[in-house]
Amino acid sequence: MAGKHIVILGPPGSGKGTQAVRIAEELDLRHLSTGDILRDAVAGKTPLGRQAEDYMKQGALVPDDVVLGLINEELEVIGNGGWILDGFPRTLVQAEALSEMLEARSHRIDHVLLIDVDPEVIVERLTSRLVCPNCNAVYNLDSIKTAVPGACDVCGTELVKRPDDEEETVRQRLRVYEEQTSPLVVFYEGKGGLIRINGASGIEEITAEILRVLK
Ligand code: AMP
Numbered sequence: 001m002a003g004k005h006i007v008i009l010g011p012p013g014s015g016k017g018t019q020a021v022r023i024a025e026e027l028d029l030r031h032l033s034t035g036d037i038l039r040d041a042v043a044g045k046t047p048l049g050r051q052a053e054d055y056m057k058q059g060a061l062v063p064d065d066v067v068l069g070l071i072n073e074e075l076e077v078i079g080n081g082g083w084i085l086d087g088f089p090r091t092l093v094q095a096e097a098l099s100e101m102l103e104a105r106s107h108r109i110d111h112v113l114l115i116d117v118d119p120e121v122i123v124e125r126l127t128s129r130l131v132c133p134n135c136n137a138v139y140n141l142d143s144i145k146t147a148v149p150g151a152c153d154v155c156g157t158e159l160v161k162r163p164d165d166e167e168e169t170v171r172q173r174l175r176v177y178e179e180q181t182s183p184l185v186v187f188y189e190g191k192g193g194l195i196r197i198n199g200a201s202g203i204e205e206i207t208a209e210i211l212r213v214l215k
Pocket of ligand 1: 012034035036038055056057059060061062063064067086087088089090094164173
């Protein structure tokens, strides 16, 4: 049987990446984060990375055709397995293209989750976020501390601040979310299924709530 297909939406810093990893593990899904794939490409200086780097640095979206190409390849590799999409789709063009890609494979989205958080909480969260450049684990100077300060709990690599987590870029990313991504809420509501999750509570509580509503 084909696995579940889930889209997780929410502004940058809503915790959707953290939740996507946890839900993927619980439900045995492939976690597909376009942000992680693009950051790895930038770090590896691949042609994709060179195309994406300047947009990412400025907190702008990478062009739709670039992101659609990479998602199409990933979906091809996954085949009939289940997945959770994190950070994609981010524009109406991407959402419509995703519907077409799925239709062509006789697949469908089973659930769309929206993690809701106040923008000011987000600015605070993102400007104190640290990430592992090796395994993409996410930490926070205030709320998600590591056993050894500055080192990843999973792989021991030295943590870094994402260049796009500087305050000005965070505010730019929030504007981009409002303008280009928030219309997807109406798009998926119109398709009949969008589940709102309160992203203000703790990580464990949010995961439990998501698993509860997915049942
Ligand atoms: P994220 O890790 O999801 O916050 O993504 C980091 C950056 O990668 C974004 O600010 C964009 O520049 C780029 N990016 C990630 N996903 C997409 C997407 N679906 N469409 C366009 N750009 C994206």
